[in-house]
Amino acid sequence: MSTLLQALSLSAGYNAALVAIGAALLGIAAGFVGSFLFLRKRALVSDAIAHATLPGVGVAFLVMVALGGSGRSLPGLLAGAALTAALGLLAVDWIARRTRLAEDAAIGAVLSVFFGTGIVLLTVIQTLSAGKQAGLKDFLLGSTAGMLMVDAVVIAAGGLIALALALIMRRPMILVAFDAEFAAATGWNLRRIDMAMMGLVLAVTVIGLKVVGLILIVALIIIPPAAARFWTERADHLALIAGGIGGVAGYVGTGISAAAPDLPAGAVIVLVCATIFTLSLLAAPVRGVLAALIRRRRFQIRVHLRQGLLAMARQEPIFDPLTLAVLRRRGLIRSDGVPTEAGRAEAARTRRDELRWEIARAMHRDDPAVASYDGLTPIDALLTADQIAEIDRRIPPASGVTG
């Protein structure tokens, strides 16, 4: 535990601090950039991009070795990854646009072909120059062990640049995600904006390869905006919250993984992300599952209360156990089902409200306030006192209801 606190307070050593800051920046960039992909409903494209990086890593390694290097330079490997990821992205785009296949089929095809090619390349590399290839497998699941200063700088700088570009592009990206036709009609170039968005996702994916790995980087792009959606009804806030969630996940995840060095950082980061997502899903105030359950239950009780009171006013027997329980809990009926004094008064009030609504709906057919009749809202919450007085004049005296 104290190792975890040390890691989180950046005092667990130079290397751990480096990794934590790099991972936090990566998480912020991934969550922020991923938000626009999420809003555009194309989150899975990031999976194709991520898997298409693998052959690039292999090719870059071979090229660097052929040129006499060690083949371990991170910027070189990432450049190769970016190249094949871009090819994969273009392939998905081309298949989806030029054929009748839907984008999900294109993603599936491209993802598996590129990943398969990458695995073949890595296997070949293993047989060619045993020993040297040790670092490449880390790109599958990520590794923070032995990260160099230059690696951390590459990751942090890449994250910052992607973040800045996404900030500049946020308005057109939101506009295209909400209403592509309107965006096109006002002169925005849809293809260019989509390509820019994909380019940003590609950048985040590539710089995240080292820490999180290509299999799990998708989680860092998709889960933060999905979690953020529970907390906000504004696209710009969604991107900010998602960036925050990604940043926290990166920071805490690397902290936990530093405290228990056998745990791979990428997987822990994703688990932290998933924890935040689960909490959001359950506890968010408006869109959360618990809030929705409570809302539904309260509404159900209001319906039963109203129905029960109307039945009491009409002196009909009530059999529904929930209705009886609701009325009893409010002291409107006794435990043997006989209406109390308060119950009779409340029932009469409800009956009068119902009659007023009936007349109001006939009188003010075009009034949106009256048209919004839901059978539950008391009419005096919607109409003014003089309007209600006018309605009451029209209640037939034979109805037995007195004002």
Add this chain to the structure above:
Amino acid sequence: MTNSALRLVARDGEALRRDHSGDALTITGLSASYGTRPAVFSFDLAVPKGSMAAIVGPNGAGKSTLLKAALGIMPRLSGTVSVLGLPLEEARDRVAYVPQRASVDWDFPARVIDVVLMGLYRELGLLGRLKPEHRARAVECLARVGMADFATRQIGQLSGGQQQRVFLARALAQGAGLYLLDEPFAGVDAATERAIIAVLKDLRAAGRTVICVHHDLATVTDYFDRIVLMNVHKIADGPVETVFTPENLQAAYGGLLATAQIEGLAHPAG
């Protein structure tokens, strides 16, 4: 140089000689298709400034496609478009567009005011700051469609008519000279229909041009002063009184409308 190329040049020359300076929208030789089925074929259209025009035709006649192809939302096979005397690309800021409201996902995280502000994004550019006067303009546009109180409402909570009003407010925020609306009255309540038509008539009174894809033949003569009658091809276009005739309607709708219905529409009793 082949004969057909010469003829094309000659046709261009002819098109140039025609005076379009008084037109808000000029479309020449526009064709568009889905796959290999033409949806709009070789369409010529000139809508004079300050008019309020309805594009009318049966389902599948290519009315929406005409608007989308003219605005470059979908690719054109052929044709040129100019707006207020300028090529479309130079006049983007003078065109406001109201898509069909069903074309977007209303569960998108946005408030009413955010949607209206989208009408200002082009003017703001990438780096422009959103200032209080921009918000004030957006609220004013909402007030014009009777939705000022809804500014901070989540768009998912709106009724169909309210959604349509928000889309109209977004177009108003663009401050354009030409307004193109795709079925603005489809599936809206009566009060919203009245509110929208009042706003559109105000725009015309202010010298703006309004063009609507419209599906309700019963209200065409009340709402619009010009009609474009189409069914893939253009059938007629001009002032309501000369175009809205039984012959033209018959040509556009063919067997889709009974002759008695057509007679009733073109010569309403009383």
